[in-house]
Amino acid sequence: MTVDYIFDSLNQLLPELAGSSLFLIISMLLPIALLLGFITIYGFGVIYSEIKVSSFIQDKTGPMGQGPGLHAGKWGLLQPVADGLKLFIKEDIIPASADRPLFILAPFLIFIGALTSFIAVPFGEKIIITDMNIGIFYIVGMGSLAVIALILAGWSSNNKWALYGGMRSAAQIISYEIPAGISLVAVIMIASSLSMQEIIAYQSGGITNWIIFDNPFMPIVFIIFFISTLAETNRTPFDLPESESELVAGFVTEYSGTRYAIFFLSEYANMFVVSAVSATAFFGGWQSPVDGFLDSPAWSVFWMISKTFFLVFVMIWIRWTVPRLRVDQLMHMCWKVFIPIGLFNVFGVAIWTILRG
């Protein structure tokens, strides 16, 4: 959608070169560049909010510098920049016994998974890179790409902690794909479309039309989906793949410098993507909560980002409240609690949809 738009505008701007492959390449690369910029800025923002929320919850202030230099800026605003710079100038170590190509490939793969998921995230009626007719399915599929990267990272490090982390992440993410998918099935049944824009269009007309208030099953569906996405992004109650107290740092044990930073950024980017899916599927996406109130294209970006950020904030909030689960508890929760309840929800929503006609 955006690619076509940029391509058409370039063609109109320079008619003598219309339809050239140069314009096509530019119109493809421009959204990716914008996306990378957005992920970087969002990364700084979310790292800062993670620091500050965790500090306030623990009755601390977090970084509170008094100026540039050693003190990381006013209220520590430059702390994420300092962290990023530190990681980028650190030595990049590849262990001698590591499987070199796979070790190098893993961070790229996880970042590709995070970056390509953004393509189908809608920020407005026209502000979406590609409105695929299977958008939600595509995002779920791209989210699963992380499993391969995590197993690659764990296996190629040739380190027992990393291997345990990779194995745990595989078990965890593949298990929690199922409740997340089942929850989305309920949403898809109501909206009767897999396209992100059509799911949002179904929820037009204010807060009462949002899918989460559509029928009594949906709040439970949302909670199951939200907790499953927590597990898929390895956030704290489910951060078994990188549990510090058991597995040094899990699958990132052997990574350092830039490669570690990419893993770190991908985790936060994945948080944004799954929160954006939650916001799209349950909270009306880029639509304003009140019909006809502040719904220009610019405000639609604001609504989408604020809804997503609220969910990201809840993820951070949960991280600093709930302790980590054990492996057996994790599996118990997925297979014996979420999947039966999720299937029951699908059944109930199906009956509800048929009866409503």
Add this chain to the structure above:
Amino acid sequence: MIKFFSDIYTASVTIMGGMLITLKHLFNAKNGIATLQYPEERWPRPERNIGFDLGSYNVIRSRLHVDMDDCIGCLKCERACPVDCIKIETAKAPERGEDIKDVKHVGVTTNGTRKAMVVTRFDIDMTECCYCNLCTYPCPEECIFMTGGPNSKKHPIDYEFSESNRSDLIYRFAKPGTKEGMDKLLEDGESVGA
């Protein structure tokens, strides 16, 4: 089956309760901060009484200080030190009560004692000091003391004396004189002693 649902209920209620507590702390962050911005803010000086007369003798043993102008080089503090962290070297003064500019020697103390010795070295190793305060009692001129003690008006309390180099924690109180003055003093001292 009942246990299944009661477990889910317990989990939900307890997690909600925990999240409510953290949310309260999050929004009460302005009032509830437990930490200090250390270099800018500091804890107030702690109050503590160790004397027999409660309330009047507020001693904080913070760090040793010597007023070199009053020191007569009697070595009583060095002998009193249980960990031998004080090292004093003296030389005999050419004449009692006479100032020697070259080594910044003041002849008469504030108590009026005319000094017979020139203190050429007065080192206190604060890495070894055990803060027992035993060196301050024998001092006849009351020139060695703990800052923050009865003399705290002269020297404000300072309990943060970290240094980047360990040797900087050896406090050298003797004022460095010129080399010629030192040599002359040592020669004279030997001649006087002989």
